[in-house]
Amino acid sequence: MQKPAEFSVQAAAGERPTVVLSGDWTANNLGDAPVGLAEAVKARGDIAADIRKVRRLDTAGAYALVRALGHDYDLKSVLARPESERLLELVGHAVHVEPMKIQPPRGFHELTLRIGKGVMNIGYEWVDTLAFLGHLLVVVVRTLGFLFTNPKRVRWAAIFSLAERAGLDAIPIVAVTSFFIGAVVGLLGANMLRQFGAEVFAVELIGIAVLREFNIIITAVLLAGRSASSFAAELGSMKMNQEIDAMQVMGVDPFEALVLPRFLALLLTIPLLTFVATLAGLFGGLVVVWSVLSLGPTFFLQRIVDNVGAVHFWVGMSKAPVMAMVIAGIGCRQGLEVGGDVESLGRRVTAAVVHAIFAIIMIDAAFALMFMKLNV
Incomplete structure (x- = not known):
């Protein structure tokens, strides 16, 4: 007692x-x-x-x-x-016992510590990314099996809902942005080529720039700021509220229920958005050429068909699935890495946008080198 x-x-x-x-x-x-x-x-x-x-x-x-x-x-x-x-x-x-006062590192010592931590963080991020890709690949293969054995197991409602919210709702902003990009390219091309008496070639400049590069770049960057951040915020808030932990306790794979629908939604919608961006960019260039150079729409379209061709269009469209996978993967991965505080959520959402844009630029450069070697 x-x-x-x-x-x-x-x-x-x-x-x-x-x-x-x-x-x-x-x-x-x-x-x-x-x-x-x-x-x-x-x-x-x-x-x-x-x-x-x-x-x-x-x-x-x-x-x-x-x-x-x-x-x-x-x-x-x-x-x-x-x-x-x-x-x-x-x-x-x-x-x-008197507490020991540790002097913070300064000068060159602090610089070496920051560099070392940065290198270690890059290594950890690389390992975590490989683990994420491996888990996602397993879920994709398993879902492909469900298409033939049990199609009802696939979350079609979530896929189409996310496709509408993350993809189709972005059509206005993608179209408007691409229109002005095409107009700016046309205006700069007309002013530059006029010095050499070759302003008619502004049509080819607009066609190649829009069909090959700007359509997919503008679409991917806008989706990186719009969808990647949205995916990271949604999954991060669920992680903070322990909803993902509850799903795992119930036997539901978060990759199958949360990551894969977002992955497939962007994979389905980004080619459509790229096509819309192509039409809007060409239309913006057409308006500038018509108003500045007095070249009509028929002349513009005929030179696009004769001198530009469909090869550049397919080159730009071939980048769309890769961009979709990168944007969705980075957004979902950053969302799943959120900790239990709001600061971690904000940091991961910012990282999702920055990493996605950086990856888009790097992938586009890699595609440019590859197509240059293939002479396409």
Whole structure:
């Protein structure tokens, strides 16, 4: 049976007053005893201590006694059993230890530490990315099997809903942006080529630039800022609310329920958005050529068909599936890496957009080198 922590002050005539502790001086039984003990010691000044009647003593009780007696009190003069005496010495030594001040690294040392941490973080990110891709590949292969064995297992409703929200709803912004990009390319081309009397070749410049590069680049960058951030925020908020953990406890694979529908939704919609961007960009160039160079739509379209051709169009469209996989993969991966705080969510959403745009530029450069080597 536990007893509350108690103390009493015994003072004989002509002798040093002694505070006698009894009961259980443990964390669960201290109560207000440490406060009263400190007031009693402070009121009488020089006082002795006797804890031999204490039944149980832990670090909390020892710290209460050390704090009440004062840091300059000699704990060796406390009357105690051997085990209690050792505990008092341990706690008293810990109280008197001065905290070690560690000077933060500066100058070249700080630079080397930041570089080392950056290299290690790149390694960790690479390993996590490979694990994410491996898990996603397994889910894709398993879903392909469901198409033939159990088509109802595929989450068609989630795929088409995400395709509408992440892809089709982006048609207006993609079309408007591509229109102005095509117009700017046409205006710059007309002004530059006019110096050489070759302004008619602005049509070929617009066609090649829009069909080959700007259609997919503008579409991918807009989806990186629109869909990748959305995917990261949605999955990150679910991770913060432990909804993903609950899905795993219920036996539902988050990759199959959350990642794959977003992956397939962008894979289905980005070719359509690229085609819309192509039409809008060509239309913007047509408007500029018609208004600045007085070249009609029939002339514009005929030169596009004769001198540009469909090869450049298919070159641009061939990049669309790769861009879709990269955008969806980066957005979902960053969302699944969110921790339990809002700061982590904001950091991961920002990283999703930045990484996606960086990957888009790098992939487009790789495609350009590949097609140049293939002479396409």
